[in-house]
Every structure is written in C-alpha cells, then in structure tokens.
Amino acid sequence: MGWLDRITGEDPPVAEQTPEPTEPEALDRPSLGVKALFDGVTPDSAHSVLDLGRASESSFNVYARFARRIRFADLLRAERRADLDRALGESVPAQPDRPYDLILVWDLLDRVAPESRAPLIARLAERAAPRARLHVLVEASDRSAVQPFHFTVLDVDRVRYTPDGPERPARGRLLPAEVERLLQPFEVARAFTSRSGMREYMGILQ
Amino acid sequence: MTREDTIMWKKDEDTTQQAGRTARDSETPARSGAAASAPSDRTATIGSAIKIKGEVSGDEDLLIQGRVDGSIDLAEHAVTVGTQGHVTASIVASVVTVEGRVDGDIDARERIVLRSSSQVEGDITAPRVVLEDGARFRGGVDMGDAGSGGSSGSASSGSGNAKSTSSGTSAASSSSSSGSSKGSSSGSSRGGGSNGSKDSSSKREAATSASTAGKASAS
Numbered sequence: 001m002g003w004l005d006r007i008t009g010e011d012p013p014v015a016e017q018t019p020e021p022t023e024p025e026a027l028d029r030p031s032l033g034v035k036a037l038f039d040g041v042t043p044d045s046a047h048s049v050l051d052l053g054r055a056s057e058s059s060f061n062v063y064a065r066f067a068r069r070i071r072f073a074d075l076l077r078a079e080r081r082a083d084l085d086r087a088l089g090e091s092v093p094a095q096p097d098r099p100y101d102l103i104l105v106w107d108l109l110d111r112v113a114p115e116s117r118a119p120l121i122a123r124l125a126e127r128a129a130p131r132a133r134l135h136v137l138v139e140a141s142d143r144s145a146v147q148p149f150h151f152t153v154l155d156v157d158r159v160r161y162t163p164d165g166p167e168r169p170a171r172g173r174l175l176p177a178e179v180e181r182l183l184q185p186f187e188v189a190r191a192f193t194s195r196s197g198m199r200e201y202m203g204i205l206q
Numbered sequence: 207m208t209r210e211d212t213i214m215w216k217k218d219e220d221t222t223q224q225a226g227r228t229a230r231d232s233e234t235p236a237r238s239g240a241a242a243s244a245p246s247d248r249t250a251t252i253g254s255a256i257k258i259k260g261e262v263s264g265d266e267d268l269l270i271q272g273r274v275d276g277s278i279d280l281a282e283h284a285v286t287v288g289t290q291g292h293v294t295a296s297i298v299a300s301v302v303t304v305e306g307r308v309d310g311d312i313d314a315r316e317r318i319v320l321r322s323s324s325q326v327e328g329d330i331t332a333p334r335v336v337l338e339d340g341a342r343f344r345g346g347v348d349m350g351d352a353g354s355g356g357s358s359g360s361a362s363s364g365s366g367n368a369k370s371t372s373s374g375t376s377a378a379s380s381s382s383s384s385g386s387s388k389g390s391s392s393g394s395s396r397g398g399g400s401n402g403s404k405d406s407s408s409k410r411e412a413a414t415s416a417s418t419a420g421k422a423s424a425s
Contacts, residue, residue, distance in 0.1 A: 045351040055343040060335075064349070071346040091344060 026162040028154060032192040033200025035157035037102060037135045041066050050092060050100040050127070052108055058160075059153040069098060075108060088123050099129035105136040106151050107198070109182065110171060117182050125185050125205060132205045134186045138174045141197035146170045161196065254290045262295075270306075281315065289323055302332070304341075311345075 041047070047067035051059060055072035063070045073091035103124055109117050124134065139146050145167040152160040179201055180188045186203030193199045249267040252258060256272035267284040270291040278285060278297045285299040291306035302314045304324040312318055314332035322340030329346040337343060 055337060055341065057337050057339040057341070060337045060347070064335075068349040068351060069346065072343055074344040 026160050027196070028158060028160050029194060029196060030157055031159040031194070031200065032157070033135050033137070033190070033194075033202050034104075034153060034159055036190040036192075036200075036202040037104070037133050038066065038156040041102070041133075043067075046098075047101045048095075048098055048129070049102045049104075050124075051104045052092075053104065053106045054150045054152075056152045059151075062153045062155060063102075065156075067101070071100070088120065092123070092127060094127055099132065100124075100127055101129045101132050103128060103132060103134040104151075104153075105134060107137045107139070107149065109136055109174060109179070110139050110146065111148065114171065121183055121186065128186075128205050130205060132186075134183065134203045134205070136179070136183065136201050136203070137198045138179055138201065139170060139197065140173070140193055140199040142173070143197070144170055249284075252291075268299075287324075296328075 043066050045068045048069040048071070049063040049067045050071050050073065051063070052073045052075040053059075054074050059072075060070060071092065073088070075087060075091060105120075105124070108120065112120060128134070137151075146169075147167050148164045149161040150164040152162065154160055174182070176191065176199070179199075183201065183203045185206050187206050188201050188203045190202040191199060249269055250264065252262075252268070252270045252272040252274065254271040258272070258274045258276065260276045261279065262268070262274060262276065263279040265283070266280075267286075268278070268280055269286045269288055270278075270293060271288040272290070273292045273294075275294045277295045278293065278299070280299045282300055284301040284303070285297055286303045287293050287297075287306045287308055289305045293307070294309045296310045297308065297312045298314075299312075300315045301317050301319075302312050303319045303321065304312070304326055305321045306323070307325040309327050311328045312326070312330040312332075314330075316332065317334040317336070318330050318332040319336040320326055320330075320338060320341040320343055322338040324338075325342040327344045329348065331348045331350070333350055335347050335349055337347075
C-alpha cells in the first residue's frame with residue numbers, strides 16, 4: 001500500500017519497508033580438494049588443464065605454474081542452455097594428442113539435470129589423459145536452497161567462492177556413494193567436507 | 207572508385223596517436239630477422255564506423271575500433287582490438303591486445319594480452335599470455351613448450367597416484383594463414399581443437415603492404 005501512503009502523506013510502517021537486497025560477498029576459503037589435485041604435480045610443458053568454470057587472472061596464473069595448455073570452458077554459463085552435451089562438445093573439443101591431465105568440474109554436477117551428470121563425466125573421461133585427475137564440488141548440506149557460485153583458484157590450496165546469481169532450490173543431494181558411482185571411471189582418491197557445507201572430491205582416471 | 211573502396215582504411219591523427227600509445231603499452235615487439243621490414247612508427251586504425259569483411263594484412267600496427275569479419279594477418283606487428291572493436295576472425299600478429307571483443311582464434315608470436323574489458327571466444331596461442339581479471343574468456347590457451355622448464359617427463363603424485371604425461375609434446379600444425387594471400391575469408395576456426403604450438407618461422411612471411419581484401423563498408 002505504498003502508493004496510498006504516498007497519497008495520504010503517511011509514512012509506511014517500518015515493518016513494511018523491505019530492505020535492499022544485499023549482494024552476497026565473495027569468500028576466500030581453503031580448499032583441500034584443490035590442494036589434492038595439485039599435490040605432487042610437477043610443472044611440465046606437456047600438461048594440460050581443463051577448467052569447466054569461468055576464466056580468471058588468478059586461476060590462469062596458478063594453472064600456468066603447472067601447464068602450458070589451459071582451457072576454460074565456462075560451462076557454468078553454458079549450463080543454462082538446454083543442450084549441455086552440445087555445449088560441452090563446443091567448449092571442450094576432443095584433443096586426442098593432448099588430453100587433459102587436470103580437470104576442474106566445480107559444482108557442475110549440482111547444476112545440471114540429473115540425467116546429464118553421467119554423460120558429462122563420460123565425455124570428460126574421453127578427453128582425459130591416463131591417470132588424469134578430476135576435482136568436483138558437491139553440495140553436502142541439507143539446505144533446501146543453494147547458492148550457486150563461480151570459483152577462482154587463488155592458490156593451490158585456496159579458492160574464492162563468488163556468488164553467481166540468486167539462490168536456487170537444491171536438487172536432490174548427492175550422497176558420497178552416489179558421487180563415487182557417478183565419477184566412474186574416475187576413482188575417488190580423496191574427499192573432504194568443507195566448512196562451507198560442500199564436499200570436495202578428487203578422482204583419478206583408472 | 208566506390209565509397210567502399212575509399213574507406214577501407216581510415217586514419218586520423220587523433221586515433222593514430224591513441225593507437226600508438228596503446229601499442230606501446232602492449233610492448234610493441236622489436237622487429238628482428240631478415241624477414242622483418244623497416245621499422246614503422248605508424249599505426250593504422252579501423253574506426254568505429256568501419257566494417258570490413260575479408261582479409262586484412264599489412265606492414266604496420268593496427269588498432270581496430272570497428273568490426274572485422276574474416277582474418278587478420280600482421281605477423282610482424284601489433285594488433286589492438288579496442289574497446290569498441292569487434293573482430294570475428296582469426297588474428298595472427300606479433301603482439302595482440304584485446305580490449306573489445308574477439309570471436310576467433312588468436313595466434314601471437316610474442317604475447318597476447320586480454321584486458322579486463324575484453325570478451326574472447328576462441329583458442330589463443332602465444333609464448334606469453336596475460337589474462338586480466340574481468341576478461342571474459344572461453345577457449346584454450348596454448349603457450350607452447352618453450353620456457354616450461356622441463357621435458358615431457360611424468361608428474362608424480364605424492365599420494366601415490368602417479369600422474370601420467372600426455373603424449374602430445376609435438377607441435378600441432380598451424381591452421382592459420384600466413385603471408386598476405388588474399389581470397390575468400392574463412393572466418394574463425396574456433397573450437398577446432400588445434401591449439402598446438404606453431405612454427406613461428408612460417409609466420410615470418412610477413413605481409414609487406416597494408417591491404418585489405420574483400421568488402422569494406424561503413425556503418
């Protein structure tokens with residue numbers, strides 16, 4: 001009834017004033033999963049890194065310590081498209097002579113439709129080098145709404161979580177056993193639960 | 207002469223000075239080698255009202271504030287895609303600085319800089335790459351094998367999970383055009399998967415004259 005208040009000159013009750021929506025802030029967090037991904041990896045010009053998330057200066061600089069070939073697929077943006085498989089094909093071309101050694105999937109498994117999860121991992125496995133490593137983040141809390149993020153690798157053990165749009169209803173929570181099954185043929189080697197309520201997995205292609 | 211012919215290259219003093227500054231900022235490469243042409247202080251400008259379809263090649267630095275669809279081959283020179291520039295083309299140059307938008311592959315002999323305002327979709331190849339925060343980039347970066355400090359050995363994992371090496375240390379063949387050949391433009395080869403190191407010597411076949419082929423139009 002704000003219009004009526006304006007006409008009558010009365011101030012609206014304080015309780016009716018809706019606060020300005022505040023933009024959630026980015027958070028820098030330690031990441032044991034990313035640390036495990038890079039653990040023991042030596043710089044090698046033949047290495048290739050695939051980040052399915054958004055490109056950033058910091059992520060690029062960290063990856064460049066280990067590899068000379070880096071691809072940012074930005075599928076977190078493309079996932080809004082109906083045909084994720086096509087987007088993946090466009091953004092992550094097969095490179096038989098230069099397969100990916102380190103793959104960062106981030107929270108894509110939570111974002112895509114359940115039926116797209118297994119094909120996504122299968123596509124990545126096709127493009128991965130033998131013994132390639134893969135990192136995924138999965139919402140592990142019981143919250144009914146989850147905040148999507150985009151992620152920036154600040155260092156080999158630190159990640160920035162930047163809110164990427166409004167909260168959305170959580171899809172069915174992926175349990176650890178389900179994730180392990182989904183990630184096949186990547187075998188989960190390390191898993192961590194972070195204080196953010198997300199669970200990190202690091203898998204190795206078998 | 208048609209209007210289209212007369213406006214293929216637009217140069218004015220102000221924009222030339224601006225382009226020169228931008229090119230210097232991006233460390234215009236020193237020219238060396240027998241194939242290098244006489245040093246040029248000039249920077250050509252494709253103004254914001256210019257649209258070119260076809261191939262662009264030449265012997266001076268280039269600032270693009272307009273639109274180019276096709277290919278750009280200035281192997282010995284710096285190419286800057288300004289904030290108003292929109293290139294749907296493959297770019298071959300010595301140094302490439304992007305402040306605007308590029309849809310296509312970029313191949314630089316020395317360096318590629320994606321400024322914070324840039325938006326790039328395509329594969330980029332250069333020994334040195336700078337990606338500024340805020341840049342929107344989707345594609346592959348190939349910095350080649352040089353200076354990586356190692357041969358293709360295996361990367362071992364401390365946790366006992368040996369990380370294999372990929373077999374592909376050999377350079378992929380370049381799909382980009384070189385020299386100043388003109389003809390039909392093929393646009394970008396985005397997503398083609400060829401992002402290997404390229405033989406820089408092939409790109410030394412620099413164009414020796416500023417020219418454009420195809421259709422230019424003002425908008």
